Amino acid sequence: MTDASGLAAFAALLADRTRAAMCLALLDGRAWTAGELAAHAGVARSTASEHLDRLIGGGLLVESRQGRHRYVSLAGPGVAGLLEDITARLDPALPPPRGLRAATVDAALRRGRTCYDHLAGRLGVAVTDALTGSGLIEQEGGFAVTGAGMSWLTERLGVLPERLRAGRRPLARACLDWTERRPHLGGLAGARICESFLDRGWVARIGSGRAVRVTPAGEGALHDLLGIGALG
Structure with missing residues (x-):
């Protein structure tokens, strides 16, 4: 049951069009800013940040900060x-x-x-x-x-x-x-x-x-x- 719950929780990360669009965009192998991903997915930056937090917490994405910019990328080739x-x-x-x-x-x-x-x-x-x-x-x-x-x-x-x-x-x-x-x-x-x-x-x-x-x-x-x- 624990494995089933974990799999369901992981699948839920991609069970949203905005989060799925962000992940597919990041398949280009580069780091994107939160603002760029918000524009790509057609959502507000605040909404994008909430989705990115979920994806990072779930291990699909990683983030780094440079100045005031927040960059995110796929967690690795396995995720891709x-x-x-x-x-x-x-x-x-x-x-x-x-x-x-x-x-x-x-x-x-x-x-x-x-x-x-x-x-x-x-x-x-x-x-x-x-x-x-x-x-x-x-x-x-x-x-x-x-x-x-x-x-x-x-x-x-x-x-x-x-x-x-x-x-x-x-x-x-x-x-x-x-x-x-x-x-x-x-x-x-x-x-x-x-x-x-x-x-x-x-x-x-x-x-x-x-x-x-x-x-x-x-x-x-x-x-x-x-x-x-x-x-x-």
Whole structure:
């Protein structure tokens, strides 16, 4: 009964549209101010603060303060993975977004986005499939980086070996993509790939949200590195 009560209390944290909207916004992996989240969710700052206090108290978010600003972010990659997994299990027959702007944002997110600190959408799945097809990761019985994959990460992408040492976070993790309904690569390896692509200018953020796009330089790099063509 204690476990059941705890699970019910945890589920109640997301059983509110405003809190759910805030958590989904934070899947971009960055820290947001309380004011930014209030505007995003369409609520007053005082209302946003009450919701944020609940999410922080429940362990989904963490906060830091800088001057008069209060910044909040997801408590870690485990929370991000949980949110993405839950979202992927929603009814696929949801109504399409209304209005041109909403449809444009939705299309951009489906093409490519960040899932906390790794790539998702068609881009993330395409990278995952290419890594698997090249023998750099394995998906049988759970995701794993192969020896060739470790060499690719350190030699081709220039990732320092110490930044791939798995601790509490796994090196590779299957993350169910909520738009593609297939797994993309999460974990440390997924994070380092996303970081490298952004740093090299192969992938760029679109505005202030989660959506990303492949740049002209990135199209050539993805083709040379992984044989990935245009994603459409």
